[in-house]
Every structure is written in C-alpha cells, then in structure tokens.
Amino acid sequence: MSIQSAIVLDRLTFAFPGDEPVLDGLTASFAAGRTGLIGANGTGKTTLFRLIAGELTPTSGTLTVAGNAEVGYLPQNLTLRTDAQVADLLGIRPILDALDALEAGDADPAHFDAIGDRWDAGERALARLSAVVGTLGEPGDLRRRVARLSGGETILTALVGLELARTPVVLLDEPTNNLDAAARDRLYALVDGWRGTLLIASHDLDLLERLDATAELRYGALTVYGGPYSAYAEALAVEQEAARQAVRTAEQRVKAEHRSRMEAQTRQARSTRQGRAARDKGDVKVVLDFRQNRAEKSQADDRAMHAAREAAARAGLADAEARVRDDDRLTLTLPDPQVGSGRRLAELRGTDRSVVIAGPERVGLVGPNGVGKTTLLRALVAGEPSHLPADAVALTDRIGYLPQRLDGLRADRTPLQELTARAPHVPDRELRNALASFSLPGPLATRPIGALSGGERFRVALAALLLAEPANQLLVLDEPTNNLDLDTVEALVGALDAYRGGLLVVSHDRAFLRRLGLTRVLELDADGGLTDRDAA
Known part of the structure; x- marks a missing residue:
C-alpha cells in the first residue's frame, strides 16, 4: 500500500x-x-x-x-x-475579543462572524491547557x-x-x-x-x-x-560499511590498474631497446621503420587504454570516497589538569545539604526551569553570592565556563588568537594542530570568529576551555547542547570523553547526559534543596 x-x-x-x-x-x-x-x-x-x-x-x-x-x-x-497573549498562542484571540465586545454591548455583526460556532472556544482551550500544561487553566490565564x-x-x-x-x-x-x-x-x-x-x-x-x-x-x-532515529542510525551504519568496502575495492582496482600501466610501459621500453639493437646490427632499414611505426602506434593505443582504465579506476575511487561520510569525530590529546581523586574542586550548598565535587567527578545538575541552576553556576564561576537559597563555592581557581550564550568570545579575534590568549606559552604550530583536531583547520583558524557559523564558534569556545594552559581542573557547562546539530553534539561528547578533570553540567537533554558517564546527578528544587538522583 x-x-x-x-x-x-x-x-x-x-x-x-x-x-x-x-x-x-x-x-x-x-x-x-x-x-x-x-x-x-x-x-x-x-x-x-x-x-x-x-x-x-x-x-x-x-x-x-x-x-x-x-x-x-x-x-x-x-x-x-x-x-x-496566551490567546494568541491558542489562535482564539479574535474570538475572545469578539466575545468581550458583545458582552460590552457592541452587537456588530462582524463579532458574530468572528465567533462562528465556537462560542465555547475559551472553555475548551482552558480545559485542555489544564490537562497538558498544568500551570494554566484559569480564565484570566488566556490574557496572560x-x-x-x-x-x-x-x-x-x-x-x-x-x-x-x-x-x-x-x-x-x-x-x-x-x-x-x-x-x-x-x-x-x-x-x-x-x-x-x-x-x-x-x-x-x-x-x-x-x-x-x-x-x-x-x-x-x-x-x-x-x-525513528535508531532505525536511521542502523541503516546509515550499514550504508557506510558498504561505502567503506566500496572504497577498499576501488583502492585495489586503482593499484591493479596502475601496476598494469607500469608493466605495459616496461614492456614498451624493452621493445624500444630491442628495436634499437636490431638497427645497430644493420637490419634492413625499411623493414625496421615499418615495424617501428607499427609498434609506436600500438604502444600509443596501449598507453591510452591503460591510462583510461586507471583514470576510470581513480574516478570510481573518488565516487566511492564521496559516499563515505567524514563527519567530525574528535580524537584529542589534551593538557593534563592534574586532578587527583581527592582534589576538592567545588562545593554546592543546598538548604538541606552540601555536596563537594572532588577529583575527576562528572556531575549533572538538573531541576525545573526557574529554580536557579544558571544563577548557581554563575555564583560558582564569578565567586559572588547567588542570593538564592542555594549557593556554590569554587575550591580551585582553574575553572572553565561555557555559558548558554557564547558571549565570552571576541568577534574580532580569530580562533588562533583566542587560543593564544588562553595558552600564551604554547607554540603557534601546536595551537594550529589543536584547532585542526577540533575541525578548525588553516583557513578557519585565521578567520574572524564573528564570521564563523554557530557550530564553528561553539568549537572555538570548547577548544579554548579544553586547551587552556594551565589546564582547567573543572569544566562548568550550561545547557551546552542547545541549538547544536547532532554532529556537533557527537564532537562534544568525544571531547569531554578525553577530558580528565572535574565536570559540572546543567542540561535538560537526558540523552546527552546519559552519554557523559555521569558519576552522580543532583536535582535542585525551588527551595534550594539538593537531592541525589540515579546517574543512570
């Protein structure tokens, strides 16, 4: 069907x-x-x-x-x-405006046309809002x-x-x-x-x-x-394995055709030497010339045939390689943050308990919107009181912070200049190689950050955190996957997997959190309480 x-x-x-x-x-x-x-x-x-x-x-x-x-x-x-207004989001504001006008005594026929047969639109919307949203459902909410x-x-x-x-x-x-x-x-x-x-x-x-x-x-x-996505990923894996096998087959064909062409050239060179030897022995010139002309034409045809076959093999290899994805996968060698298992990095102080992040712990901080998670992170990074029931205190001065908005990058700097500012004692060549490992090779490394795409700017910010000297001992990330495509999320997971310091991440993306191998998950509530949740 x-x-x-x-x-x-x-x-x-x-x-x-x-x-x-x-x-x-x-x-x-x-x-x-x-x-x-x-x-x-x-x-x-x-x-x-x-x-x-x-x-x-x-x-x-x-x-x-x-x-x-x-x-x-x-x-x-x-x-x-x-x-x-909420009524605009629901698409019923013209109906509510008409109902209000009728209630005020305005009997313009246009109001009846606006309402049609949807006199109960407000009540139906409120009932559904109450069931779905939970926090909305009162008549006054429609005008919020x-x-x-x-x-x-x-x-x-x-x-x-x-x-x-x-x-x-x-x-x-x-x-x-x-x-x-x-x-x-x-x-x-x-x-x-x-x-x-x-x-x-x-x-x-x-x-x-x-x-x-x-x-x-x-x-x-x-x-x-x-x-769903898992079926796509499975189909893509099969497709890519077939593509990689096609590349291996095409590579073998290129080698075989190249070897065949070289062998043909060797035979032609041997034949040419034999012709010269015959001429030196005094064989009849007219016969030798005839044979040479025929041999040269045959050799030219042979060379053209072998060159065409090798060119076709190389074209086939290029087509096969084009079907293999080169999506970015980060393989990194990062500076050692020298974080021992007992090294205390930060303390989160809830109203009911305090939690210390020590050593290379990977901690997720979750909770409903509006409870102050971002404020808590800023208090930790800036060293200022949070003015919330909960607070955070840094126990190291080597903290790298990735805010929701990448406002720590200067648009007029290049990625290379940004890394040089963070790691001034690292040679230029090493920084360029490091940027290349973050898929920011030569041309991108020297382009103004303001001219880069969102994903490229994110990679610059991530590289600046992970490649800083001295190395950051604690990374603090606030909703890092917002607005990232799946390839960049994959790159982020790979980069964090290579990092050996402490990690504190705020994210609502549960699939992302599961991939980080968190050692613990803390939930912050509106009263400033901290609760340990199962990291799985």
Whole structure:
C-alpha cells in the first residue's frame, strides 16, 4: 500500500537576495505522519520550514502541501514574542475579543462572524491547557502575556492551540530547547498522540526516537528513512560499511590498474631497446621503420587504454570516497589538569545539604526551569553570592565556563588568537594542530570568529576551555547542547570523553547526559534543596 505524500518538493530552490542558494534543486517528499528532520546547522532546515509554512517564497521549483492544507509553524524564537497573549498562542484571540465586545454591548455583526460556532472556544482551550500544561487553566490565564510564561508553557500552549484547531500539517523547529524534564515529558505525550502530519526539526534523541520516520537534509539532498532515529542510525551504519568496502575495492582496482600501466610501459621500453639493437646490427632499414611505426602506434593505443582504465579506476575511487561520510569525530590529546581523586574542586550548598565535587567527578545538575541552576553556576564561576537559597563555592581557581550564550568570545579575534590568549606559552604550530583536531583547520583558524557559523564558534569556545594552559581542573557547562546539530553534539561528547578533570553540567537533554558517564546527578528544587538522583 502506498503512503500518501503530505508535502512534495520538486526542484525547490531558494536564495536570499544577493546570496548563494540555501536550498538548490531539492526534490523530495514527506509522508503523512510524524517525521523528524535532522541535519547539520546551516543546511537549511529552518529555511525549509519557513518555505513550507508560506513565510518564504521559492526562488524556483515548486512546493505542494496535499489538499492545500493549513500549515501550523512553531519557530525556534516563539518564546521571544513576549507581547503576545496566551490567546494568541491558542489562535482564539479574535474570538475572545469578539466575545468581550458583545458582552460590552457592541452587537456588530462582524463579532458574530468572528465567533462562528465556537462560542465555547475559551472553555475548551482552558480545559485542555489544564490537562497538558498544568500551570494554566484559569480564565484570566488566556490574557496572560508570553513574557510571563516559561519556555515550556509557551511551546505547550501553542501546541494545544494547533491541536484544538486540528491543523492538518504542523512544523516544530527545535521545540525542546530550554525545556525542563517535566515540560519535555508533556511535549512527548502530545507528540505520541498527535493526529495529522507532524514535522519536527530537532537534535533531541529522545524526541526523535518517538517518530515514525527520519529525514536527513545533507549537502542539498533530502533522504527519508523509515522508522525513528535508531532505525536511521542502523541503516546509515550499514550504508557506510558498504561505502567503506566500496572504497577498499576501488583502492585495489586503482593499484591493479596502475601496476598494469607500469608493466605495459616496461614492456614498451624493452621493445624500444630491442628495436634499437636490431638497427645497430644493420637490419634492413625499411623493414625496421615499418615495424617501428607499427609498434609506436600500438604502444600509443596501449598507453591510452591503460591510462583510461586507471583514470576510470581513480574516478570510481573518488565516487566511492564521496559516499563515505567524514563527519567530525574528535580524537584529542589534551593538557593534563592534574586532578587527583581527592582534589576538592567545588562545593554546592543546598538548604538541606552540601555536596563537594572532588577529583575527576562528572556531575549533572538538573531541576525545573526557574529554580536557579544558571544563577548557581554563575555564583560558582564569578565567586559572588547567588542570593538564592542555594549557593556554590569554587575550591580551585582553574575553572572553565561555557555559558548558554557564547558571549565570552571576541568577534574580532580569530580562533588562533583566542587560543593564544588562553595558552600564551604554547607554540603557534601546536595551537594550529589543536584547532585542526577540533575541525578548525588553516583557513578557519585565521578567520574572524564573528564570521564563523554557530557550530564553528561553539568549537572555538570548547577548544579554548579544553586547551587552556594551565589546564582547567573543572569544566562548568550550561545547557551546552542547545541549538547544536547532532554532529556537533557527537564532537562534544568525544571531547569531554578525553577530558580528565572535574565536570559540572546543567542540561535538560537526558540523552546527552546519559552519554557523559555521569558519576552522580543532583536535582535542585525551588527551595534550594539538593537531592541525589540515579546517574543512570
């Protein structure tokens, strides 16, 4: 049975004025159901969403939504629309405004048209909000500003609005960024029961694992794999092993063709020497000339044949190599932070207990949004009181801090200059080699940081932390995977795996935390209490 295509792209091209195309000749389709969209930062996922949502118009090609269905779009910056009301997120503000006008005595027929048959829209929305969001559900909440909502409340409210409106096609762009565990669980529950076509761009593996299909946007091509992310990863592993085997076979063919060409040249050289010897012996010239001309033509044809076969073999090798992914995997040699097992690095002071981070411990700090996790980290790094029930004290002066916003990097510096400032006694050549290991080779190493992509700037910040001299004894990371593509998350995991100091990480990304091999997880509550949780 064929699967209905909900969205069809035919040679779709889009370029912002004066720029190179973001998408160029993209042909693909998304089936009805729930699909995860993955791809490196900068490949055009958000641009594709904006095209599907109708916010942008294709430069050329076509984009078709089955039945011209309405498309709902939740962008990454939804939480920044602080002046909007909850009613706006729910899509019922015109109805509420009309109801208020009627209640005030304004009987304009336009108000009745706005309401239609949805006189109970507010009550239905409040009931669903109460069930899904939990923190909303009172009549006055419908007029609350987005500025007064948490990120989770904002995203979930907008989803409830699309759900109630039964929007046929919905696009979610990184919906779990900055959501705490409880909000993520509520969003997962909504996704599990979603009816209609749902397309989600995300690096959240727990979310991607709940979907029906996985689509990858890579180098301008869109490939759709049946099944969740794990099925995609398994299929990709099989595909890549076949590609690597094809490379090995192609390499052997190149060697064989090269050897054959060299042997042919050796035979030709031997034949030429024999001809010269015959001429020296005084053989009949006209016969020798005839033989030489025939031999030279044959040798030229033979050389051309062998050269063509070797060129074809090399072209085949290049094609095979192009199918093998060279996605970044960091293999690092880092400075030794010299952190013994008993070395005390930091103390977290809750209202009920204090916890000391000692030696190369790997500690995760979790808790609901708004309890002060980021404030606690800043108190630890800056050495100032947190002014919260909980506090943190540094027990070493060698702490590397990666904030949610990479505001510690100077845009006018190059990555090489940034590392030189952090490790002034390390030779220039060593720093260049180190940057190359972070996938920041020659040209990128000397480009202004302000001109780098988000993923590249993140690598600069990470390299500056890990390669500093003297080495940082404690790394403090605040939501490091926000807005990172899966390849960069993989690189981050690899880099941290090579680090031998202490680690304190705040993250709502449970899949990421599981991969870090945490020795303990601490949960901070609103009262400043600290609770040990199972690191698994």
